[in-house]
Amino acid sequence: MTWEVFNVIGTIAFAISGAIVAMEEEYDILGVYILGIVTAFGGGVVRNLLIGVPVSAIWEQGVLFQLALFVMTAVFLFPNNVLKHWTKWGNFTDAIGLAAFAIQGALYATNMNHPLSAVIVAAVLTGSGGGIIRDVLAGRKPLVLRSEIYAAWAILAGLAIGLGIAKSPIQLYVLFAIIVTFRVLSYTYKWRLPNRTLKARSY
Amino acid sequence: MTWEVFNVIGTIAFAISGAIVAMEEEYDILGVYILGIVTAFGGGVVRNLLIGVPVSAIWEQGVLFQLALFVMTAVFLFPNNVLKHWTKWGNFTDAIGLAAFAIQGALYATNMNHPLSAVIVAAVLTGSGGGIIRDVLAGRKPLVLRSEIYAAWAILAGLAIGLGIAKSPIQLYVLFAIIVTFRVLSYTYKWRLPNRTLKARSY
Amino acid sequence: MTWEVFNVIGTIAFAISGAIVAMEEEYDILGVYILGIVTAFGGGVVRNLLIGVPVSAIWEQGVLFQLALFVMTAVFLFPNNVLKHWTKWGNFTDAIGLAAFAIQGALYATNMNHPLSAVIVAAVLTGSGGGIIRDVLAGRKPLVLRSEIYAAWAILAGLAIGLGIAKSPIQLYVLFAIIVTFRVLSYTYKWRLPNRTLKARSY
Numbered sequence: 001m002t003w004e005v006f007n008v009i010g011t012i013a014f015a016i017s018g019a020i021v022a023m024e025e026e027y028d029i030l031g032v033y034i035l036g037i038v039t040a041f042g043g044g045v046v047r048n049l050l051i052g053v054p055v056s057a058i059w060e061q062g063v064l065f066q067l068a069l070f071v072m073t074a075v076f077l078f079p080n081n082v083l084k085h086w087t088k089w090g091n092f093t094d095a096i097g098l099a100a101f102a103i104q105g106a107l108y109a110t111n112m113n114h115p116l117s118a119v120i121v122a123a124v125l126t127g128s129g130g131g132i133i134r135d136v137l138a139g140r141k142p143l144v145l146r147s148e149i150y151a152a153w154a155i156l157a158g159l160a161i162g163l164g165i166a167k168s169p170i171q172l173y174v175l176f177a178i179i180v181t182f183r184v185l186s187y188t189y190k191w192r193l194p195n196r197t198l199k200a201r202s203y
Numbered sequence: 204m205t206w207e208v209f210n211v212i213g214t215i216a217f218a219i220s221g222a223i224v225a226m227e228e229e230y231d232i233l234g235v236y237i238l239g240i241v242t243a244f245g246g247g248v249v250r251n252l253l254i255g256v257p258v259s260a261i262w263e264q265g266v267l268f269q270l271a272l273f274v275m276t277a278v279f280l281f282p283n284n285v286l287k288h289w290t291k292w293g294n295f296t297d298a299i300g301l302a303a304f305a306i307q308g309a310l311y312a313t314n315m316n317h318p319l320s321a322v323i324v325a326a327v328l329t330g331s332g333g334g335i336i337r338d339v340l341a342g343r344k345p346l347v348l349r350s351e352i353y354a355a356w357a358i359l360a361g362l363a364i365g366l367g368i369a370k371s372p373i374q375l376y377v378l379f380a381i382i383v384t385f386r387v388l389s390y391t392y393k394w395r396l397p398n399r400t401l402k403a404r405s406y
Numbered sequence: 407m408t409w410e411v412f413n414v415i416g417t418i419a420f421a422i423s424g425a426i427v428a429m430e431e432e433y434d435i436l437g438v439y440i441l442g443i444v445t446a447f448g449g450g451v452v453r454n455l456l457i458g459v460p461v462s463a464i465w466e467q468g469v470l471f472q473l474a475l476f477v478m479t480a481v482f483l484f485p486n487n488v489l490k491h492w493t494k495w496g497n498f499t500d501a502i503g504l505a506a507f508a509i510q511g512a513l514y515a516t517n518m519n520h521p522l523s524a525v526i527v528a529a530v531l532t533g534s535g536g537g538i539i540r541d542v543l544a545g546r547k548p549l550v551l552r553s554e555i556y557a558a559w560a561i562l563a564g565l566a567i568g569l570g571i572a573k574s575p576i577q578l579y580v581l582f583a584i585i586v587t588f589r590v591l592s593y594t595y596k597w598r599l600p601n602r603t604l605k606a607r608s609y
Contacts, residue, residue, distance in 0.1 A: 022348075028396035030355055031348050034331075037324055045252065049451065052462030056255030059325055062318030069320065115468030117475065121443055122465055128440075132543065137335065137345055142543055145428075145437050152436055193434035225551075231599035233558055234551050237534075240527055248455065259458030262528055265521030272523065340538065340548055 002169040003104065006176070007044075008064060010100030013093040014130040015040035015068040019075045020090035021138050029076060036072045038137060040097075043130020047101050050126050051108035088188075094131050094143060095183035099176050102127030102154040106161040107172075116162040123158030124151050149186040149193060153179045205372040206307065209379070210247075211267060213303030216296040217333040218243035218271040222278045223293035224341050232279060238340060239275045243300075246333020250304050253329050254311035291391075297334050297346060298386035302379050305330030305357040309364040310375075319365040326361030327354050352389040352396060356382045408575040409510065412582070413450075414470060416506030419499040420536040421446035421474040425481045426496035427544050435482060441543060442478045446503075449536020453507050456532050457514035494594075500537050500549060501589035505582050508533030508560040512567035513578075522568040529564030530557050555592040555599060559585045 018039030022032040041058055048055045105126025109119040128144040128151065135142040144150050157179055160166040166175040185191065221242030225235040244261055251258045308329025312322040331347040331354065338345040347353050360382055363369040369378040388394065424445030428438040447464055454461045511532025515525040534550040534557060541548040550556050563585055566572040572581040591597065 025348075027348055030352070030396050034327065034347055034354050037327070041324065041328070049252070049455070049461045050464075052460055054255055055252045056315075058253075059312050059315065059317045059321040062321050065318075065320035065324055109465050112462075112465065114465045115471075117471035118465040118468050121447065121471055124440065125444070125447065136339055136542055137348060139344055141545055144440055145431075145433055145543060149436070151440050193436050230551055233555070233599050237530065237550055237557050241531070244527065244531070252455075257458055258455045259518075261456075262515050262518065262520045262524040265524050268521075268523035268527055339542060340551060342547055 002172055003107070006100040006104050006172075008067075009176075010097045010104070010130075011040045011044060011061075011064055012068060012071055013096035013100065014043045014134070015072055016075055017090050017093040017097060017131070018134045019072040020086055020093070021134055021140070023076070024086060024090070025138050032076055033069065033072055035134065035137060037068065039130050039134035040068055042133040043097065043101060046129030046133070047104060047126045050122060050129075051105060091143075091187050092180075092184060095180050095187075097130055098127045098150070098154060098183060099157065099179035101130065102157040102179065103161065103172060103176060106158045109158075110161050116159075119162035120155050120158035123161070124154045127154040127157070149191045150183065152193070153183050153186070156182070205375055206310070209303040209307050209375075211270070212379075213300045213307070213333075214243045214247060214264075214267055215271060215274055216299035216303065217246045217337070218275055219278055220293050220296040220300060220334070221337045222275045223289055223296070224337055224343070226279070227289060227293070228341055235279055236272065236275055238337065240271065241340060242333050242337035243271055245336040246300065246304060249332030249336070250307060250329045253325060253332075254308060294346075294390050295387060298383050300333055301330045301353070301357060301386060302360065302382035304333065305360040305382065306364065306375060306379060309361045312361075313364050319362075322365035323358050323361035326364070327357045330357040330360070352394045353386065355396070356386050356389070359385070408578055409513070412506040412510050412578075414473075415582075416503045416510070416536075417446045417450060417467075417470055418474060418477055419502035419506065420449045420540070421478055422481055423496050423499040423503060423537070424540045425478045426492055426499070427540055427546070429482070430492060430496070431544055438482055439475065439478055441540065443474065444543060445536050445540035446474055448539040449503065449507060452535030452539070453510060453532045456528060456535075457511060497549075497593050498586075498590060501586050501593075503536055504533045504556070504560060504589060505563065505585035507536065508563040508585065509567065509578060509582060512564045515564075516567050522565075525568035526561050526564035529567070530560045533560040533563070555597045556589065558599070559589050559592070562588070 015036040019032045019036035021039075022035035027035065044058050045055050047053075048057060102123040106119050106123040108126075109122035114122070124144075128142070132142045132144060157175060160175050161172075166172050218239040222235045222239035224242075225238035230238065247261050248258050250256075251260060305326040309322050309326040311329075312325035317325070327347075331345070335345045335347060360378060363378050364375075369375050421442040425438045425442035427445075428441035433441065450464050451461050453459075454463060508529040512525050512529040514532075515528035520528070530550075534548070538548045538550060563581060566581050567578075572578050
């Protein structure tokens with residue numbers, strides 16, 4: 001049940017984030033649907049692959065497809081002057097998708113009794129897959145590799161679940177809210193981690 | 204049988220389209236083979252993944268590999284002055300690959316009794332997978348996201364098969380010809396769908 | 407056993423090559439880890455997919471994760487003035503990953519009694535998968551499609567294994583050393599293959 005809730009939340013959130021990126025890049029209406037669908041279900045395909053669920057299981061989610069199409073239509077028709085900060089909404093829905101899929105990846109790896117390091121990697125790869133597909137197709141640098149803190153929150157999900165801190169549905173929902181909140185704070189206040197330059201091409 | 208015909212048509216068509224894009228980007232001869240092979244069999248991998256066929260089944264197609272290599276060699280050696288409009292040929296073979304794989308995706312989803320919305324998404328993702336891999340590797344914006352109508356024809360395939368309009372082999376071949384024709388008309392006459400701009404970066 | 411050795415070598419080598427590319431692109435410390443992990447395990451996912459091993463088997467490699475994290479930390483902390491030629495080290499570790507995974511792909515296809523053409527394609531796709539993921543995410547043109555000879559050495563691995571020239575562990579390690587050596591010579595001396603220009607956009 002909790003699993004299914006995260007699946008619906010993550011899929012819808014990634015569909016919206018893909019649709020918003022497509023509108024920012026001035027795609028036509030079908031391009032908006034395509035990038036939304038590819039982000040949402042491409043992210044689901046990556047998650048299914050990584051956690052060992054048959055990829056073709058995504059076709060059984062007929063209601064979810066219709067819901068995603070409905071939500072993307074709503075986004076496309078939304079009046080511009082009511083909602084001016086599209087980029088922030090794109091980042092916000094991406095944060096929701098990241099949190100939902102990272103939790104699913106970590107839960108799967110924990111249930112299979114994999115070691116903590118594998119749980120963390122599962123959280124990161126599962127959570128960032130949908131956004132990576134979206135950004136690569138739109139010709140953007142993937143959010144997960146940009147300078148504001150992103151993957152750290154998927155690692156947090158992996159730690160909390162792998163160490164057994166978050167177990168019950170309630171705890172998982174709280175963890176979900178925490179991850180979304182920290183990710184929103186990260187891009188709002190441009191939190192950064194230290195980096196190290198090689199000045200690769202100046203030799 | 205019909206299935207196998209579409210598989211051969213789609214694979215060969217994507218191999219040629221990949222080879223042409225590689226020549227346009229001035230890759231060396233091995234780059235031409237590589238991009239052709241990755242487009243053709245990468246598209247097949249995406250299709251197999253999405254329709255639940257083991258991905259490793261693609262290695263059993265030894266004759267198809269040899270056919271693809273032969274056809275790409277022919278394209279590489281083709282005299283320039285005979286065939287001037289390479290870009291159009293690249294788009295034409297891509298249209299054939301799109302139609303063949305979209306029909307396979309839709310047939311699979313219909314046979315598994317999935318709802319119409321899933322059939323349509325299966326047609327779009329299966330049909331556009333090979334071209335997306337080719338364009339991402341060549342550093343181009345994927346055809347499916349460009350402004351000339353593209354995915355709409357995969358949706359048409361999904362509708363025709365999902366609603367039971369095209370069932371017999373003959374009907375499927377006619378559908379195939381219709382999709383290729385409409386896609387060719389789309390890029391020849393630059394048919395477009397409405398779009399909506401967010402002017403994302405001007406806020 | 408030999409198989410496992412190549413798996414460890416390939417995974418670690420791709421992790422380092424991803425970390426180096428991330429430092430060249432001035433990513434923060436987490437970006438370095440992410441690109442390293444995605445390159446190493448993404449390459450493993452592609453290999454598992456193509457050779458029919460369940461993708462979720464990668465999570466069982468807890469020790470390998472820890473080893474990869476340790477090695478990437480060492481790379482990140484390495485003093486700049488000791489090791490000036492980062493780009494060459496990135497190319498060198500990529501060559502090791504290419505050779506290790508190409509041999510695994512070819513071995514798999516040979517053991518399944520697939521024809522020689524399939525063995526060669528398996529070697530190329532399996533060997534180049536990790537590097538392709540790394541370069542696409544970093545917004546670079548994939549090494550496999552650049553002008554210095556790259557895929558030819560994976561083809562060599564496919565030929566040597568498909569024709570039964572390299573069979574015993576010793577022979578496979580020698581083949582591995584030969585592929586790495588030739589790849590290093592290729593980028594050091596900028597070996598090139600003939601290409602053919604279409605001057606696509608000048609019509």
